[in-house]
Amino acid sequence: MSPKTLYDKIWDAHVAHESDDGTCLLYIDRHLVHEVTSPQAFEGLRMTGRKVRAPEKTIAVPDHNVPTTLERLEGIISNEEGRIQVEALDKNAKDFGIHYYPMNDLRQGIVHIVGPEQGWTLPGMTVVCGDSHTATHGAFGALAHGIGTSEVEHVLATQTLIQKKSKNMKVEITGKLRPGVTAKDITLAVIGATGTAGGTGYVIEYCGEAIRDLSMEGRMTVCNMAIEGGARAGLIAPDEKTYTYVKGRPHAPKGADWDKALEWWKTLYTDEGAQWDKAITLKGEDIQPVVTWGTSPEDVLPITATVPAPESFTGGKVEAVKRALDYMGLTPGQKLTDIQIDTVFIGSCTNGRIEDLRAAAAIVKGKKIKDGMRAMVVPGSGLVRKQAEEEGIAQIFTDAGFEWRLAGCSMCLAMNPDQLAPGERCASTSNRNFEGRQGYKGRTHLVSPAMAAAAAITGHLTDVREMM
Amino acid sequence: MDKFTQISGIAAPMPLVNIDTDMIIPKQFLKTIKRSGLGKNLFDEMRFDRDGKENPDFVLNKPQYRQAQILVAGDNFGCGSSREHAPWALLDFGIRAVISTSYADIFYNNCFKNGILPIVLPPEAVAVLMKDAEKGANARIEVDLENQTVTASDGEAFHFEIDAFKKHCLLNGLDDIGLTMEKAASIDTFEASAAAARPWV
Numbered sequence: 207m208s209p210k211t212l213y214d215k216i217w218d219a220h221v222a223h224e225s226d227d228g229t230c231l232l233y234i235d236r237h238l239v240h241e242v243t244s245p246q247a248f249e250g251l252r253m254t255g256r257k258v259r260a261p262e263k264t265i266a267v268p269d270h271n272v273p274t275t276l277e278r279l280e281g282i283i284s285n286e287e288g289r290i291q292v293e294a295l296d297k298n299a300k301d302f303g304i305h306y307y308p309m310n311d312l313r314q315g316i317v318h319i320v321g322p323e324q325g326w327t328l329p330g331m332t333v334v335c336g337d338s339h340t341a342t343h344g345a346f347g348a349l350a351h352g353i354g355t356s357e358v359e360h361v362l363a364t365q366t367l368i369q370k371k372s373k374n375m376k377v378e379i380t381g382k383l384r385p386g387v388t389a390k391d392i393t394l395a396v397i398g399a400t401g402t403a404g405g406t407g408y409v410i411e412y413c414g415e416a417i418r419d420l421s422m423e424g425r426m427t428v429c430n431m432a433i434e435g436g437a438r439a440g441l442i443a444p445d446e447k448t449y450t451y452v453k454g455r456p457h458a459p460k461g462a463d464w465d466k467a468l469e470w471w472k473t474l475y476t477d478e479g480a481q482w483d484k485a486i487t488l489k490g491e492d493i494q495p496v497v498t499w500g501t502s503p504e505d506v507l508p509i510t511a512t513v514p515a516p517e518s519f520t521g522g523k524v525e526a527v528k529r530a531l532d533y534m535g536l537t538p539g540q541k542l543t544d545i546q547i548d549t550v551f552i553g554s555c556t557n558g559r560i561e562d563l564r565a566a567a568a569i570v571k572g573k574k575i576k577d578g579m580r581a582m583v584v585p586g587s588g589l590v591r592k593q594a595e596e597e598g599i600a601q602i603f604t605d606a607g608f609e610w611r612l613a614g615c616s617m618c619l620a621m622n623p624d625q626l627a628p629g630e631r632c633a634s635t636s637n638r639n640f641e642g643r644q645g646y647k648g649r650t651h652l653v654s655p656a657m658a659a660a661a662a663i664t665g666h667l668t669d670v671r672e673m674m
Numbered sequence: 675m676d677k678f679t680q681i682s683g684i685a686a687p688m689p690l691v692n693i694d695t696d697m698i699i700p701k702q703f704l705k706t707i708k709r710s711g712l713g714k715n716l717f718d719e720m721r722f723d724r725d726g727k728e729n730p731d732f733v734l735n736k737p738q739y740r741q742a743q744i745l746v747a748g749d750n751f752g753c754g755s756s757r758e759h760a761p762w763a764l765l766d767f768g769i770r771a772v773i774s775t776s777y778a779d780i781f782y783n784n785c786f787k788n789g790i791l792p793i794v795l796p797p798e799a800v801a802v803l804m805k806d807a808e809k810g811a812n813a814r815i816e817v818d819l820e821n822q823t824v825t826a827s828d829g830e831a832f833h834f835e836i837d838a839f840k841k842h843c844l845l846n847g848l849d850d851i852g853l854t855m856e857k858a859a860s861i862d863t864f865e866a867s868a869a870a871a872r873p874w875v
Binding site: 219243356365462 | 684689690691692694696697700701702704705706707708709719724748749750753754755757758761776777778779780781783787788837838839850851853854855857858860861863864866868872873874875
């Protein structure tokens with residue numbers, strides 16, 4: 207048998223039907239659902255009299271537009287349209303009999319944090335969700351990607367997706383990371399190297415010593431942003447860290463099932479000699495703490511750099527950079543560390559896990575945020591929030607002047623009231639710096655949690671290594 | 675879903691690269707529980723100022739492009755989120771085809787579910803069509819899915835590639851779910867064997 211990549215193996219294990227032209231029905235093991243991209247899909251089922259084919263494999267949680275302020279505990283969602291969407295999900299989950307974590311359940315949180323936390327996400331699975339950051343689950347060696355609402359309806363009705371196979375891309379990070387460099391810096395550095403379309407048409411497998419050294423939290427951060435590099439999915443082969451993370455979680459296999467699962471999971475790696483359609487290698491030692499300066503995630507530079515000039519680019523990117531610098535209010539040649547910040551957001555499916563909060567708290571401890579700074583920490587789930595409170599991390603943040611919020615997507619996409627005002631500038635641990643992403647005319651600089659924490663203290667983009 | 679066979683229409687030029695889904699339909703319009711009515715918010719933050727006043731410089735606000743049915747766009751159109759609201763908004767505005775060198779995967783797929791044809795052409799061809807689109811309402815571009823051609827207003831034609839299954843569904847306006855349901859027996863068989871091999875799933 208010819209050598210296979212990890213992606214090949216998971217793909218082959220899930221093809222339920224293949225047509226002559228290579229179009230496949232890919233069987234879906236886990237379907238995650240949230241309030242924003244699902245109402246039209248459930249409506250479609252109702253209109254056609256269809257049922258959810260596998261409700262036991264379908265898990266829903268509201269996250270995108272839930273408020274993160276304490277009034278939510280009273281059940282209040284002041285935005286009328288947001289409230290209607292959350293109530294629609296409440297009703298759809300009940301009517302169709304799917305697993306559900308309602309807004310005020312302790313286990314509620316961002317869907318991509320809840321899935322792994324509850325043991326729904328397991329190695330070798332196919333996982334989809336109507337959200338592009340579904341790539342996160344690839345950290346477990348699961349084939350996970352975002353889908354549109356029509357596909358959400360398709361999966362609800364048939365538990366399959368119509369797919370053609372993507373190509374294989376290897377992203378190898380060799381060696382060790384230097385102090386102050388994190389998973390976020392890896393994933394941004396990769397996008398900086400490949401561009402936002404570099405992964406289009408591919409499934410990425412991340413490998414190499416620097417990836418193996420990452421915790422599961424860090425691996426989720428790396429895979430989360432595969433989509434910003436254009437790849438639908440990012441994967442990391444499971445190993446002992448994966449099994450340890452999974453074991454004992456509410457929906458992880460137990461007893462004989464665990465042994466059987468483990469036996470299969472241990473076969474989930476890329477065979478020696480497997481073919482890659484594309485491959486890049488970065489040296490872990492070369493990666494520095496990075497920050498985005500523009501309005502595309504590929505606009506990334508080490509924190510020690512200066513704002514680039516449009517003329518240093520080619521093709522359509524020249525105009526795009528002119529537009530980005532105008533939007534961001536930046537001048538070529540300006541040092542990135544001179545950029546003043548008025549808002550800091552720590553959270554999101556990219557960086558809202560306990561390890562992220564610990565990293566930020568380590569920088570913040572015993573300090574105060576800059577006068578006039580608005581800084582908020584939004585844990586990725588109710589359980590992350592609880593753990594952070596038990597570890598004393600929440601106290602560190604509140605003592606420093608951070609707001610300590612309830613779990614949700616919050617200012618990552620600013621669908622709820624957590625938004626930037628025009629002209630405000632945010633150091634954000636989220637995943638997209640698009641125009642208007644965090645609020646109309648708001649300006650976003652993507653950074654790691656430690657870098658965001660450093661900026662909150664100093665009031666400008668800061669090389670976190672100077673604070674360690 | 676509406677069939678797509680051929681159209682002859684006004685094409686609006688949008689040469690900017692990496693036009694993302696937040697530009698196409700900003701998040702404040704994702705709170706709807708319907709698919710329709712999003713056309714008025716298409717490219718909202720580029721099209722209107724905060725008070726809802728039109729930005730006269732934005733291409734779709736110019737008189738000659740208000741009836742555009744085709745967009746000619748820069749590289750990597752539709753990057754970003756999975757929101758199907760992006761093709762819903764394009765369709766509701768009246769856009770039936772997009773021409774670019776490349777698209778983000780999820781957006782590309784979403785177009786086909788909504789009767790929109792995203793056409794991939796090499797940079798030189800997109801450049802010719804971009805110039806043609808810049809001529810305004812007098813330059814009608816013709817898209818013929820059956821023959822897989824785009825024809826500029828001066829008659830220069832470009833052939834494009836498209837997946838045969840996607841083409842078939844678009845030409846006939848087929849409902850994916852209905853098609854898959856016909857293969858229910860295969861899904862049943864797969865599900866049973868997978869349950870035996872991987873009972874923990």
